[in-house]
Amino acid sequence: MSYLMSNYKKEDIVFTEGKNSVLIDKNGKDYIDFAAGIGVCSLGHANDKILKTINKQSKKILHTSNLYKNETQEKLAKKISKLLGYKTYAFFCNSGAEANECAIKLARKYGTQNFKEKKYEILSLKNSFHGRTIATLKLTGQDKFHPKDFAPYPDGFKFFDSIDEIIENINEKTVAVIIELVQGEGGVKALDKDSVAKLSEVLKQRNLLLITDEVQCGVYRTGEFVASKEYGIKPDIITFAKGLGGGVPIGACVSKEDIFTFGDHGSTFGGNHLVTNVALTTLNELVKLKKSGDLDKNIKNFQKHLDEIIKDYPLIFEKRTGLGLMQGLVLKDSKNLDIIYKKCLENGLLILKSGTNILRFLPPLNIDKDEIKEGFKRFKTSLKCL
Numbered sequence: 001m002s003y004l005m006s007n008y009k010k011e012d013i014v015f016t017e018g019k020n021s022v023l024i025d026k027n028g029k030d031y032i033d034f035a036a037g038i039g040v041c042s043l044g045h046a047n048d049k050i051l052k053t054i055n056k057q058s059k060k061i062l063h064t065s066n067l068y069k070n071e072t073q074e075k076l077a078k079k080i081s082k083l084l085g086y087k088t089y090a091f092f093c094n095s096g097a098e099a100n101e102c103a104i105k106l107a108r109k110y111g112t113q114n115f116k117e118k119k120y121e122i123l124s125l126k127n128s129f130h131g132r133t134i135a136t137l138k139l140t141g142q143d144k145f146h147p148k149d150f151a152p153y154p155d156g157f158k159f160f161d162s163i164d165e166i167i168e169n170i171n172e173k174t175v176a177v178i179i180e181l182v183q184g185e186g187g188v189k190a191l192d193k194d195s196v197a198k199l200s201e202v203l204k205q206r207n208l209l210l211i212t213d214e215v216q217c218g219v220y221r222t223g224e225f226v227a228s229k230e231y232g233i234k235p236d237i238i239t240f241a242k243g244l245g246g247g248v249p250i251g252a253c254v255s256k257e258d259i260f261t262f263g264d265h266g267s268t269f270g271g272n273h274l275v276t277n278v279a280l281t282t283l284n285e286l287v288k289l290k291k292s293g294d295l296d297k298n299i300k301n302f303q304k305h306l307d308e309i310i311k312d313y314p315l316i317f318e319k320r321t322g323l324g325l326m327q328g329l330v331l332k333d334s335k336n337l338d339i340i341y342k343k344c345l346e347n348g349l350l351i352l353k354s355g356t357n358i359l360r361f362l363p364p365l366n367i368d369k370d371e372i373k374e375g376f377k378r379f380k381t382s383l384k385c386l
């Protein structure tokens, strides 16, 4: 009998340790990790640099709250702005949902202060995912996330089928649009570049805000620091979490405009000494990985393996989707989703699911080429059952 709430359905596997992109369970079985804790462990497991940072920092100070200055927070905020290439103001929190909550509050305050009639509506896309708090659930454009059990939900959120439809439905109440440039939970779908550019332009002309939720697709996941760079846009607000801390819980909301004033928002844990130090180390390592060319090599190599799978198993797979190391294989038959997922576990390979018929791959960004090779060997073995 468990003392945990029943909201998760967990696999009966207990991981006890890991190194790079390999995890070991308590029976000593090894797994190649193509999931990275849902895109969190961007530098894999037990990374030397992260280890050192945690060790060093834990001997000094872990937490002091936001009542006092924290120079690492300043450094991390500056680093993010420098990597973006334009001036931003950061707020640090502990998760993706919280980063989006911050974005919602920023947008609503912006909508109050900048127009004669308050604007407050935020538009999102169908199949998006923005978090599990009551507000971010409502922001999430999937009806299955709005069951009556949790009603009433807050007002001011609407979702639409496409970017064109969003543009058509902007009205006098609209203050912002939030998009995942590559939808994670909703099918590893990279949005169309021209549509995104058009949306960005329309919003700019009307002085409305573009928010990109880069909780999953940001922090080099797609090959650049942010997916917005791939899209050639400069969003007004960007939210981060998952990969930002290399495994420690940290989220960030960054904004071009400094909208909040004293007392508008806060978080006790947000951006404490431990997590900001680890995030800074993570970013420094990822910058090196990008500059050395290794990140681009890994992306190419990983995608090549996926393309081979598509070519070799045309009856099982329809196509590859995604960007960078945020990849999906679309299945022709959704029945195979759970079958392949389970077989991979049996064969020592961790992958993820997305939507109803997509296998999702979010490996550590510094994954080794031998780990990639071994992972795909196990993947092919797993396909034999079909």
Ligand SMILES: *Cc1c(COP(=O)(O)O)cnc(C)c1O
Residues within 6 Å of the ligand: 094, 095, 096, 097, 098, 100, 129, 130, 131, 132, 180, 184, 185, 213, 214, 215, 216, 217, 241, 242
């Ligand atoms: C995971 C995710 C979230 C929610 O992040 P949490 O840390 O679970 O709160 C929000 N947006 C996107 C795009 C995500 O992938």
